[in-house]
Amino acid sequence: MTEKIKNLINDINFSLDRRKKLPLTFMEVCGSHTAALAKNGIPELFRDKIHFLSGPGCPVCVTPTAYIDRLIDLSLTPKHVVISFGDLIRVPGSHETLSQAKSRGGNVKMVYSPFEALSLAKSKPQTIFVIAAIGFETTAPLYALLLDEIINEKIKNIKFLTSLKTMPNVIDTLLTNNKTIDGIIAPGHVSVITGSDAFLSIAQKHQIPFAVSGFESESLLTAIDYLIKLNGRGEVLNAYPSVVTSMGNRQAQDVINRYYNRDDAFWRGLGKINQSGLMIKPEWSQYDLGSAYLTDDEPEKKSCRCSDVLCGKMSPKDCPLFRSVCSPENPKGACMVSEEGSCHTYYNYYAD
Numbered sequence: 001m002t003e004k005i006k007n008l009i010n011d012i013n014f015s016l017d018r019r020k021k022l023p024l025t026f027m028e029v030c031g032s033h034t035a036a037l038a039k040n041g042i043p044e045l046f047r048d049k050i051h052f053l054s055g056p057g058c059p060v061c062v063t064p065t066a067y068i069d070r071l072i073d074l075s076l077t078p079k080h081v082v083i084s085f086g087d088l089i090r091v092p093g094s095h096e097t098l099s100q101a102k103s104r105g106g107n108v109k110m111v112y113s114p115f116e117a118l119s120l121a122k123s124k125p126q127t128i129f130v131i132a133a134i135g136f137e138t139t140a141p142l143y144a145l146l147l148d149e150i151i152n153e154k155i156k157n158i159k160f161l162t163s164l165k166t167m168p169n170v171i172d173t174l175l176t177n178n179k180t181i182d183g184i185i186a187p188g189h190v191s192v193i194t195g196s197d198a199f200l201s202i203a204q205k206h207q208i209p210f211a212v213s214g215f216e217s218e219s220l221l222t223a224i225d226y227l228i229k230l231n232g233r234g235e236v237l238n239a240y241p242s243v244v245t246s247m248g249n250r251q252a253q254d255v256i257n258r259y260y261n262r263d264d265a266f267w268r269g270l271g272k273i274n275q276s277g278l279m280i281k282p283e284w285s286q287y288d289l290g291s292a293y294l295t296d297d298e299p300e301k302k303s304c305r306c307s308d309v310l311c312g313k314m315s316p317k318d319c320p321l322f323r324s325v326c327s328p329e330n331p332k333g334a335c336m337v338s339e340e341g342s343c344h345t346y347y348n349y350y351a352d
Contacts, residue, residue: 058340072106167190169274209231209235212244317346
């Protein structure tokens with residue numbers, strides 16, 4: 001433990017001891033923050049003084065069942081191949097996962113980069129390659145750049161099914177519905193693209209402090225220190241200045257605005273959230289497989305409480321399936337699938 005980290009811990013405890021009302025409740029809306037907090041043992045340092053809630057910061061976790069079901073249908077359609085990252089193939093749809101569909105003949109290909117679709121499409125021009133494009137502001141520019149390349153090269157057999165979402169509006173919705181939150185640890189990777197100012201109007205509206213954080217102990221502790229010292233003021237402070245600016249990455253924002261419109265989007269467990277999605281613009285609709293219409297969702301099966309976990313209403317440990325029948329090897333809900341999922345993190349780092 002470095003001297004700076006020791007000083008931060010002492011400073012936080014000193015500030016907390018001066019507060020009349022404890023514990024404070026801070027929500028981290030990034031799944032990587034949930035994992036980093038647990039890995040570094042930070043919640044245990046302030047166990048009786050700060051209650052940490054994990055929010056909907058895992059893109060795999062908030063992808064609705066209708067989207068998974070549509071990917072499964074496409075994988076079983078002749079001359080179609082679904083291209084996906086690994087975690088997504090294990091997320092349950094209304095009846096099965098992409099992995100299960102693959103075992104019965106579905107064409108699903110896992111990739112490390114969606115740009116692999118370019119060479120695949122050129123090698124098999126009679127096959128439609130479907131990009132399963134999910135994520136937040138962090139990954140949206142990547143898919144926009146891929147679409148730009150497809151258009152420039154006049155490739156006709158790559159299509160997109162998108163479930164791209166944006167963070168500010170979902171945080172606004174959470175704060176509207178949950179009045180117990182005293183501060184937000186704002187997402188670091190997202191803020192690289194959006195800039196920290198993207199959260200300022202929400203902080204002011206709800207009079208809730210925000211602190212943008214990185215993923216190392218020093219940055220996380222600095223963010224926590226900022227939230228305490230802001231003392232309920234609706235401001236945004238940046239504890240990740242090495243990569244996050246107030247205005248964000250303008251080039252990434254420009255490419256997002258070139259190819260996407262903001263629209264209402266459906267989040268698993270949270271329902272429809274106004275203007276929280278990115279949809280391919282109508283002029284590029286020939287590359288879209290109907291993403292905007294994927295708004296249905298199925299209730300979580302077998303007592304799974306992922307919906308409540310995503311909203312910060314309960315801890316993963318309070319779910320009746322946690323550890324008993326639900327594990328990373330045998331996930332019953334989306335929050336246990338991805339390493340960014342809250343249930344996955346709690347399973348690995350927190351004892352019963």
